[in-house]
Amino acid sequence: MADQWEYLPEECWESVFVRLGHNRYLEAPSLVCKRFHSISNRLRSSLTVSDPTVLLHGGISGLIRRFQQLKRIDFVEFHGDADMLLREIGRSGLNLEVLNLSKQRRLPVQGMMELGAKVKTLRILICSRLCFLQDSDLIAIADSFPSLTELDISYPEQDSGSLTKIGSTEDDCAVSGSFPGTVSDVGIAMLSSKLQRLCRIDVSGNHFISDRSLLSLSSKCDFLREIAARDCSLISEIGIALAIRHNPHLISLSVNGSKIPSSASSSSSFTIESSLICARALCTLDFSQMIISDDLLTSIIQADLPLLKLALSHCRGFTFAGISSLLCKYCSLNYLDIEGAAFLTDQSMLELSQYLHDLNFINLNSCSNLSNSAFFLLAKTCPYLEEIRMERTGIGKEDCPSDFKKNFQLQNLKLSWNKYLSDETLQRIAMVCPNLRSLDISHCWGITGEGIGHIGMNCCEINMLRVNGCGGLSNLGMNFGFSKLEVLYASESGIDNEGLRMISQSCRRLLCLNLEGCLGVTAKGVREVVANSKGLKEISLKKCCNVASDVIAWMVFSRPSLRKLIPPSEFVSTEKQREFFLRHGCWVLDG
Template identity: 30%
Template sequence: MAFNSRKRMALDVFPSDCWELVISKLLDNEEEERKHYLETLSLVSKQLLSVTNTFVYSFKLFNNIPSSSLPILIISRIFNRFPNLTSLDLSTYRGRYADDLNELISRIPPRSFSCLTSLNLSNNPIIPASGLRSILKNNNTSSRLTSLICSNVGCLKFTDITFIADSFPFLQHLDISFPGGGGGLSHLSHQVKDYNNALNLLSQKLSKLRTVDFSGNFYINDSSFLQLCINCEFLQEVLMPDCPFITHAGIAEAIHHRPTLNSFYVTDLKKAIHEPEKVNFVDSITSLKRLTCLDLSFSCINDLLLQSIALEALPLTKLVLQGCYNYTYNGISCLLSKSPSLQHLDLQLANFLNDEFLIPLCAFLAGLVSINVSGCRNLALEALPLTKHVLQGCYNYTYNGISCLLSKSPSLQHLDLQLANFLNDEFLIPLCAFLAGLVSINVSGCRNLGNSSFFSLLSNCPLLADIRMESTSIGIGPTPLDLDLAVYPQVNKIRHLKFDCIPQAKLFWIDFKVCGLEHLDLQLANFLNDEFLIPLCGFLAGLVSINVSGCRNLGNSSFFSLLSNCPLLADIRMESTSIGIGPTPLDLDLAVYLNKIRHLKFDCIPQAKLFWIDFKVCGLEVLNLSHSRIDDKNLDDISKICPRLLQLDLEHCCDVTEKGVRLAVENCTRLREINFQCCLKVSTDTVSRMIFSRPSLRKITAPPHFRLRHCDSKLLSERCLVFLGFCKCSG
């Protein structure tokens, strides 16, 4: 006790600025790792919680419970907790009233708002102009906002556009796409004029704009686009799909004033271009020497445009011509031959395209990452260099069709033929000859496939690492002799095997002397018992995860055989088995087993006492004990020897009361998720106590009789998601 007290004092006297320096050195990692480090450190002490909060720069608010139970005053305290936020996303916030967003915005501390560079207000009914105006008025320094996203706002008024222009002079990215109700625009001429004036003011005052998204706006026209290109000298990307008042002539005039554009998106230019307009439009597009992304979806284009772009050798990496018409193979062929940097191509609904045309085009697409040719009815899949076929659950096709497709797919790496009922050994064996490059295959539900298909895959697919044959006839049919197994060296490369519902009383492949298997799934293999699994464990030294749920004849002997033979094993799932029945090693032996196990799933254990609670060392992070007959004492013992638990599932543990849950939460100092759905002996006030005593909690699944109290609102808003479970039991 004295030692712990001294440690706590040492932490408290260490200056916060020193902690900031130390923590900053730990955060040069991936985003997910960064979050993990911050959350872990925040649990150590109040001082570290305060320090780590200063390293949170982005925040997205999820309003996960009714706003009537969660006052805005409580939500707004978030901004005091994270003083250095630079990015705030309120796109999923749902207030009870339309004006709630204004009130929430107005409560952001001026210092915090002055640090914001990105604000997302999408999907809200209004632009919270009064809330923003209030906070700007109280802020001595001007806003640093460089990105404002207001997509899908219920009603965007011209006064909102004027407010944005006047209030955020440093904006570089602006998104006011798809306003509801046509952006509030009617056919009244004075309203049209008001919107035009507001947009002209926007382009004059926001001269630093680099990216604008006006998609789906009825009030954008040629004049406003021209003013944008004239006034915004740094403009690089313009998105204007579904803007009906934009024309070829308007685009041509505007683009000539801004040749530095590198991304241009415009759609539905349906009117045929007259000769003078045609020349101007083509010249304007080809003047964009830095153009990398071009989207002209559902527009009337021609070969002259495509050939002119090719002659200028524009550095295109993305080209979208979805639904475009009036162009031919000659135009697209010329363009692709001069676009060596192209990575993304969309030619949907190009009706002229067939195999004869596409195959030579593929010679120009060496750097292609994605292609979309949906709706090209004259095109067969065999013309494409596909690496993945997914035909799960498809019907009305036969062996002849799949055979033709696979014979023309030399680059194929991933194949999914689940539920192909016609497929049997006789059909699959010849198909294997086309699958030399295959890495993974899923033929689950093909009930007529047996041993012959499995060994044919092994002998023909040297790169195969993932085989899934659930609900098949695997185990039926001839198997090679032990001596012959040596001809399958690729067995060493198999990492994933999934063979659930095997009806046979013996696994044909357990004699493999060499196996690099990492993941094994034998769910519902009813024949499997300790006698069969124990010798198999000797060949699974590299196993990382195993699932034998539903194998009711497996008990303690199998469990400990896995632990002793598989040193890398980290995930064991033995739901609905006989785990707990049979001998267990002595205490002295147990200490060597569970150090590396991170996930255990043992639900439906009929025994009232878990056989492994005497383990002295345990690094478990995820434990599922649902539907088990454990009581408060068992749960207390488990939580004491598993203090590192992150997730604990106690669903339907009907003998557990609030006392057991409280002790588990106290003992598991890192606990993030707990499920005590259908634990009807747990009282309703347990949730608030848990959140208060264990600040690491992020998710609680409570019994259906739990009701949120007003005094719990603050705790829930600041820390934890609470879900109400559904339960069929009556007591």
């Protein structure tokens, strides 16, 4: 039998490994033999580069030689010489398609230009939350990667108050369209003229771009189909209207918080209402945090869009009658976000439910008048629903309905900050959602081990659980469920040593454990869970003041799988200690 397995073609083994799913599941088979190691290396298509990653492997060159089929590289928590790494990637011959440079201090322009000269396959560039971003960086991006189809330059973090020229006011800059030291309309215009193949762009959080930028993008980029421009202070209704009119093939538009006057008070002929009739392909509309009138909802209805995704999170001005009419028209929606719609009640949800049959996602956060009836109604009447968000609502305030129906599609529930949520309600939820994979009940103070135990017993597929701030929760129940749990966030919960002992016995697949601020945890409990969780990769003991610091070294040496450890705040490591731990494969941060 052994010989038969040995001579299986590598294509068969590749098929087996592919079915394992995430890259982390390839680690174990890669240790079996050289052949499996070689196969798993070929299958890896993405790599996250951090400071410890580079230090552990003696530079990125070794990683590139090992994983020769990489298509995506993410620079996360990397604070070293990004220019040097990009040059190495450029010399590697990789057919890279996605590069994520987010959270860097500055854009590594020199390395990026050298990479662009040698790698012609890059299509997606993510530069979100850079500490500093300006127009010249946009030009460098366009010159380095002229074939980009997707670009994310959202939410740069520079202080706008210190970036205007001396002697120039913000109003002066707004008139000229140029803001020194920031991304401005001038930079977006030059970017638009150079990136002819651009299909998607996210410029959210760039406070010095205006309607001119939306006009440049929509008129110059013929293939542009998706625009995200959230939290852009100078974008108005006119800019949104012009973007719609100049690009009738736009399929996704996401804007929020812009200065949108009502149609009655607007003197301009360029209004969203009058422009929607030009839209032919809009599938996604996100108008979150705006003042949205029923007239605008009527215009969306009259436009007869192929609408599948609608987000009106924290919008004001529209009524139940307006949203009811819209949902009646677009009853094939699969994504609905109406967070903060205070007028919604259990009875109104009963009326809307007849239009929600095709939904697979709904966000009802902060709809405080909704309770158990609304939740179980959605589970019963929406057979394709995969995720429900009902944080800060009235779930648990009333008895559960007796006529419930199991929903085998529901996989993700976000129910945090529901002060009325009880063990009894959680037990019924466990019965209704047997295929649940992710549950967030953080800061639901009425939950105990009895209630969460029903989740573990009935929801056998659950792999992520968030119980942060659940002070009444000392364990995950007495039934030893959660056999597939991989991620447990339990910061500032009531989890104690006995709870950890039970977790160590039942959650053998645990990969990530956050115990920050758990005062009932000591070194004894930590030792038990670390000893039994053979795949554990990350653990946080920050603010666990009753955990003795001498357990840190034991954890690093006794659990080879451990990659990231946040010790108690009292633990202060020296540079030599950190390097020593890192050589054993674990990044020990400051608590």
